[in-house]
Amino acid sequence: MTGHGSVRWGVNLPLPAGELIAHRATVEALPDLGYSDVWTGEGGGVDAFTPLAAAAAWQPRLRLGTGVVPVFTRGPGILAQTAAGLAELTTGDVLLGVGASVPAHTTALNGGAHERPLARVRDTVRFLKRALAGHPVGDDYDTLSAPGFHLGFVPERQPKVLVGALRPRMLGVAYDHGDGAVLNLLTAEDVPRVIAAGGGPRPGKETVVKLFVCPTRDASHARRAGRNFLGWILNQKPYHAFHEWLGRGDQLKESYERHTLGDRAGAAAALPDELVDALWLHGDPAAVRERIRAYLRPGVTTVLLYVANTPELHRSPDSLSGLLAELHG
Numbered sequence: 001m002t003g004h005g006s007v008r009w010g011v012n013l014p015l016p017a018g019e020l021i022a023h024r025a026t027v028e029a030l031p032d033l034g035y036s037d038v039w040t041g042e043g044g045g046v047d048a049f050t051p052l053a054a055a056a057a058w059q060p061r062l063r064l065g066t067g068v069v070p071v072f073t074r075g076p077g078i079l080a081q082t083a084a085g086l087a088e089l090t091t092g093d094v095l096l097g098v099g100a101s102v103p104a105h106t107t108a109l110n111g112g113a114h115e116r117p118l119a120r121v122r123d124t125v126r127f128l129k130r131a132l133a134g135h136p137v138g139d140d141y142d143t144l145s146a147p148g149f150h151l152g153f154v155p156e157r158q159p160k161v162l163v164g165a166l167r168p169r170m171l172g173v174a175y176d177h178g179d180g181a182v183l184n185l186l187t188a189e190d191v192p193r194v195i196a197a198g199g200g201p202r203p204g205k206e207t208v209v210k211l212f213v214c215p216t217r218d219a220s221h222a223r224r225a226g227r228n229f230l231g232w233i234l235n236q237k238p239y240h241a242f243h244e245w246l247g248r249g250d251q252l253k254e255s256y257e258r259h260t261l262g263d264r265a266g267a268a269a270a271l272p273d274e275l276v277d278a279l280w281l282h283g284d285p286a287a288v289r290e291r292i293r294a295y296l297r298p299g300v301t302t303v304l305l306y307v308a309n310t311p312e313l314h315r316s317p318d319s320l321s322g323l324l325a326e327l328h329g
Contacts (some may be wrong), residue, residue, distance in 0.1 A: 008302040009328055010037025010065065012210070013051040016309035017317035020051055026321050027058045033321060034328035036092070039065040039210075040302050042073070043105040049082055050076075056089035063092035065303060066184045067210055068164035071124040072112045077149040079124070080131040087155035094157070095206065097182045098124055099164025102236040118169055118206045119143050125178045128161045147192030162206055166242040171198030180301070181297035185230075185239060188294035190246055201299025208302040209295050214282040215323060217308035223273065225308055226280030231268025235259035251275055280308075285326035292327065 012028065014020050027038060038055045043046035048171075052064045064086050083096040088321065100117030107114050123141040130137045134154035139147035150240060164173035165181040174181035175198045183194055191209065193311045195201055212229070214222040233239055245250055251272055258266035268324050295303055305327065 002282050004212055005190055007296050007300055008063070009034055010063070010208075010302055010304045011324065012039050012041065012067070012306040013055065014046055014305060015129065015320060017313040017320050018308055020046065020054065021056075022317075023051075024058050025092055026324070027055050027062070028092045029321055031061055032061060033325045035062075035303070035324065037063040037065055037302060039067045039097075041067055041070045044109065049086070051274045052086055053089060056086060057256075060090045061092060062090065063095060063185055064090055065095035065162075065208070065302075065304070066097045067184075067208060068097040068099035068101070068162075071098050071105050071117075071120050071304060072106040072114055073110045075129040075146070076124050076137075076144060077131070077146050080128055080149070083128070083159040084132060084151060084153070086227075087157050087159050088249060092157075094159035095162050095179075095208070096128065096156075096159050097162040097164055097208070098128070099182070100238065102169075104236060105139075108236075111195075115135050116143055118173065121163060121273060122173045124176055125161050125163060125173060129177070132159050132161070138187045140172065160206060162208065163237075165198065166194075166238060167245055168197040175199055175202050175205050182210060182304075184207045185212075185233065185242070185279055186246070188291070191295060191297045192298065193246070195297070195299045206301045207299050209300055209305045211292060211295060212280050212306045212308065213288050213292065213327065214280055214308040214310060215285045215288045215290070215327060216282060216312055217284050218311050219282065221311055222280065222282030224306075226276045226282070227268040227271055230271055230276060231255060231259070231264065234271070248275070254281070285323060289327050289329045292320065293329075 040048040040051050048066045048069050087094045103114040106112050120143040121141045127137050131151050137149050160179035162180050162182050163178045165171040165174040255267045255270040281288050
């Protein structure tokens, strides 16, 4: 069981208030600000691995994580090669988070089929665990085939393989076949239930909780930004099913109906304020810091902050490092 004092803190790249090349000074300073990790995701925007390679060059003491890379848009061999390459650039660990993502990212943006997501994630995790340990990967998979692949070397610090997971069966893949889970878009009160659904807390397994924070006193700006994001993501099939499982079907009913009709603005507007506030953490930095600390539940090993842009950061981009220090406390 992880105590609060041993929980790692990470930030998601790219950071707000500047292009990727402008992140160097902030990334170099992260260990002194209380952060041990940098993470990325992959859907729209910048890919997952370029920012991590840059971060490793700027500050090789950091752990590098993906939260997450879709299994339908990169072959398992390429994933293994890329993770192994990153492991040679940092003195920290590499945590390769993979997941099913949503068809809007895998099919609409990348043209790949989004079929049998649970089986494909499970097969990819099993492949990666074998490959990154230097073992022959074999051909014992239902959804992929690459029996001739061999990594050719074993990184001195072998990457861990995590799974972006929401509900019990995918959580089972994360903890039974992988090295842990990346949790996403849940309240602090949801955390124990989700970890328990995966049979946890589990000693030796990672549980990363990704939080969306908008540290501003301008509540109207924060809610507008939060609705724009949540009105889309919560109506994607995996996330809608997740929140139905958590008991929020009634809260999401009107939003989902509007989304189904193609009314994205209406879907965002129909989200209750209390749900937006629960999933898009906003307020002054001290208030957001306290909200973050509510997620430090047994079994949580890392809190990962996606920091949204704010009017304050827009006016003063150089204040980002100070803000990150305030959020960590």
